[in-house]
Amino acid sequence: MKANGESKAADKKEATEDTEQAAATSADKAKGPVQIEILDSNGKMVRKLKGPGKAGMNRVQWDLHYEPPRLVALRTAAPDNPHIWDEVRFRDKDSRPITHWGLDPAEVGPIVAPGKYTVRLTVNGKSYTQPLTILRDPNVPSSDAEIESSVRALLRIRDDITTTSDMVNQIEWMRKQLGDVQSMLTDEKTKGDLLKSVKDMDEKLQGVEFKLISRVEANSDDKYFVSAYKVYLNLLWLNGEVGSGAGDVAGGAAFAPTDTEMSLLQMIEKDLASAKADYQSLINKDIPAFNRSLAEHGVIPVTAVSPAPNVGAGGNR
Numbered sequence: 253m254k255a256n257g258e259s260k261a262a263d264k265k266e267a268t269e270d271t272e273q274a275a276a277t278s279a280d281k282a283k284g285p286v287q288i289e290i291l292d293s294n295g296k297m298v299r300k301l302k303g304p305g306k307a308g309m310n311r312v313q314w315d316l317h318y319e320p321p322r323l324v325a326l327r328t329a330a331p332d333n334p335h336i337w338d339e340v341r342f343r344d345k346d347s348r349p350i351t352h353w354g355l356d357p358a359e360v361g362p363i364v365a366p367g368k369y370t371v372r373l374t375v376n377g378k379s380y381t382q383p384l385t386i387l388r389d390p391n392v393p394s395s396d397a398e399i400e401s402s403v404r405a406l407l408r409i410r411d412d413i414t415t416t417s418d419m420v421n422q423i424e425w426m427r428k429q430l431g432d433v434q435s436m437l438t439d440e441k442t443k444g445d446l447l448k449s450v451k452d453m454d455e456k457l458q459g460v461e462f463k464l465i466s467r468v469e470a471n472s473d474d475k476y477f478v479s480a481y482k483v484y485l486n487l488l489w490l491n492g493e494v495g496s497g498a499g500d501v502a503g504g505a506a507f508a509p510t511d512t513e514m515s516l517l518q519m520i521e522k523d524l525a526s527a528k529a530d531y532q533s534l535i536n537k538d539i540p541a542f543n544r545s546l547a548e549h550g551v552i553p554v555t556a557v558s559p560a561p562n563v564g565a566g567g568n569r
Contacts, residue, residue, distance in 0.1 A: 285303065317360050325348070328431060329431075350469045358491045367386060369384045394508070402494065405494055409517065412487050
């Protein structure tokens with residue numbers, strides 16, 4: 253296994269007998285995909301990869317990035333485009349992303365700092381490990397401390413993006429369910445009050461959602477941006493600014509974040525904390541009371557869905 257961009261380090265590492273055995277086992281007897289994990293010097297998870305485990309030689313490449321953030325997956329109709337699910341790009345899809353020109357490169361985790369790492373290969377319930385050293389780029393003038401400072405800031409931004417996405421995604425799941433309830437109640441004239449309460453709850457959820465993303469961003473139209481960004485896109489663009497770039501932003505992953513960048517992050521995190529407080533109030537107070545009302549009318553309550561495994565950009569590279 254070689255890490256992209258670090259072939260010198262990889263070439264210095266000869267496979268141990270155990271790792272050779274693991275590779276042979278995965279090729280000949282693997283029952284399903286092979287799991288590969290990158291651990292830092294403290295044993296903390298950096299990245300998870302999957303190998304095919306098919307007969308013959310298998311190779312998996314790691315792009316030296318940490319796990320990417322989870323991203324927003326919209327499931328309700330676009331505010332200004334009720335027919336968005338009929339468009340070719342989203343037809344037969346369960347969800348759609350928030351799109352923006354040049355944003356894809358920012359939807360990744362940070363590049364790891366130089367140092368000692370461990371590759372752990374698990375196949376058929378048995379694990380094998382191999383040490384891995386990531387070398388410094390000799391062309392980077394920054395100190396190790398500056399690079400590590402950059403990684404810490406980027407991990408903080410990544411986790412904020414995931415927190416934001418998890419809230420938006422759960423709100424979208426609940427609003428999707430409310431849409432189904434509204435469709436069911438529309439023709440039942442005797443349940444007009446219940447229908448109104450469903451619409452009111454949808455507005456409450458949308459009010460919190462639009463503190464994290466803007467109404468315009470929810471249209472998934474990267475040619476239509478006429479309002480200020482909210483928490484989600486502000487974090488993603490900051491991830492590109494501090495990290496390895498995005499759009500027309502060059503990035504600065506090899507250098508410590510500036511005071512301005514850290515001040516900006518604190519400002520965004522204040523907005524995130526405010527939205528999170530409103531979200532928790534909805535989940536802990538409003539939704540339970542609303543669900544009791546639904547149950548009294550014989551309607552299945554809405555549920556908040558737990559975050560899915562990491563589905564951000566990046567994958568195996």
